Every structure is written in structure tokens, then in C-alpha cells.
Amino acid sequence: MANRKRTTLGVVHVTATPPGWDKGVAGIRAIHKAQGWSDIGYNEIINADGRAEIGRGKMAIGAHVAGFNSISYGLAMVGGVDASGRPDVNTLKNAQFATLERRMRELLEEFPDIKWCGHRDLSPDKNGNGVIEPFEHIKACPCFDVIPWAAAKGLPVADIRGNWKPIVIENKPVIEGPDTRTAYLQRLLVRDGYALGPIDGIVGRKTRAAIRAFQLASNLPESGDFDAPTVSKLRLLFEAKATA
Numbered sequence: 001m002a003n004r005k006r007t008t009l010g011v012v013h014v015t016a017t018p019p020g021w022d023k024g025v026a027g028i029r030a031i032h033k034a035q036g037w038s039d040i041g042y043n044e045i046i047n048a049d050g051r052a053e054i055g056r057g058k059m060a061i062g063a064h065v066a067g068f069n070s071i072s073y074g075l076a077m078v079g080g081v082d083a084s085g086r087p088d089v090n091t092l093k094n095a096q097f098a099t100l101e102r103r104m105r106e107l108l109e110e111f112p113d114i115k116w117c118g119h120r121d122l123s124p125d126k127n128g129n130g131v132i133e134p135f136e137h138i139k140a141c142p143c144f145d146v147i148p149w150a151a152a153k154g155l156p157v158a159d160i161r162g163n164w165k166p167i168v169i170e171n172k173p174v175i176e177g178p179d180t181r182t183a184y185l186q187r188l189l190v191r192d193g194y195a196l197g198p199i200d201g202i203v204g205r206k207t208r209a210a211i212r213a214f215q216l217a218s219n220l221p222e223s224g225d226f227d228a229p230t231v232s233k234l235r236l237l238f239e240a241k242a243t244a
Helices: 024-034 094-110 146-152 180-191 205-217 228-243
Strands: 009-014 044-046 052-054 072-077 115-118 165-169 172-176
Touching: 009 094, 024 044, 024 052, 044 094, 072 094, 115 146, 180 205, 180 228, 205 228
Parallel strands: 009 072, 009 115, 044 072
Antiparallel strands: 044 052, 165 172
């Protein structure tokens, strides 16, 4: 199983298991494998009694948030839905929130660049305004707003609006995310037939090459950036295909 090369994002989930469910990592692993996965998707879970358990592995690339698995740590709280299957933060226990805060702080020591958000915060930015709004959430997970909760406790949180900063990976400058708007635009490029590597919210060498190829085919200036004319053209093509 592949390992992450870097960890810049921590994603909080809930398992959406019913009240009283208490089968730990083994139970979640069985559920995920029954769905055809190779292993449990989360790196770690927090049981209802507040006990933390390692899932797929601390350094393993998980399967918990499409497009961001290669840079993220998935931490899931057991519960999150009521007996009818509706999202309900009241199913989560005080002991779980205490462990969540503790584990966030411990993981920050291990991964100094980690920033926290909830699964639903990584929904596609459908209107392209750089802000993930409630109507854009593809799911309720984790049934509470992680970013303000973590920020109030002095923990680093992901800037989902996408205030990028330059970093260097393998001696090459790239633009670091996580940025859901970029991941969404990467998906549009892939849907239009352009190969760019993993959809990870990072504008790296392959993404820039795909952007330039798209710009060339669209008679746009070859900036290699998701500039306004390029984004507008991408969205027009996607919307045309969606309504065809």
C-alpha cells in the first residue's frame, strides 16, 4: 500500500454508523471491504468511548476524500447519524471531541504543515467563486463545521478559499493547496480529455502542461494558469456537455 510523501491536510469525517454501533476499526474495515475497497478508508478512527484506533495506517494513502488522499490524513469519528440515518451531531460524544482535539494537536507535531477541515469542506466549488457554500456540500459529513471548531481551539485550519503559497517539492516550485477550486478545474480538464496526473488541488508541472494544451486548442493565451478566460471557457464546455 502506497504511503504519502507529505501531509498538508487533515480531514475529519464521521462513519455514519447508527447509534450504539461499537465494532471499532475491524467493523469499519469489514464495511469498506464489503463495498469493494482494499482496506478501511480512514487512517484513524475515534470510537464512541473516545478511544482512538489506527485504521489504514498513519502514513498510508487513504481512501476517504477523492482528489486529496495523497496529501491528507483521514480521521473519522464513529457515529454522526441518528437512528433514521439523518446527520446528527448530538450522536457524537464529549469524549470523542476531547480525543479529536488531542489527536489534532499530536498530529500537528508529527506533520507540521497539516491544516484541518471537514470532509464536506472539500466539495466541488460548483459556481467557481472560491468558497465552498452549504448548497455545494455533496454530503453532510462530518455533521458539524470543523474549520471554525478547530480555529476556536487555536488549531491550524485549511484555507478553502485558496490563499496559495509557494513551496518547493523535489527541487521544483509548485503552488500548494489544498484548494477545492483548483481540484474542480482539474476535473474539468480531465473530463475534456487532458491528462494531468492526480487531481490534488495543486497546480504543478503536469497541470500547467494540460492548461497550456487546453489554451492552445481554445485559441487562448498560453499562460499555464487558471486565469479568468481559461476558467470561463472550461465552465462553458462543461455546462454544454452537461446539458447535451
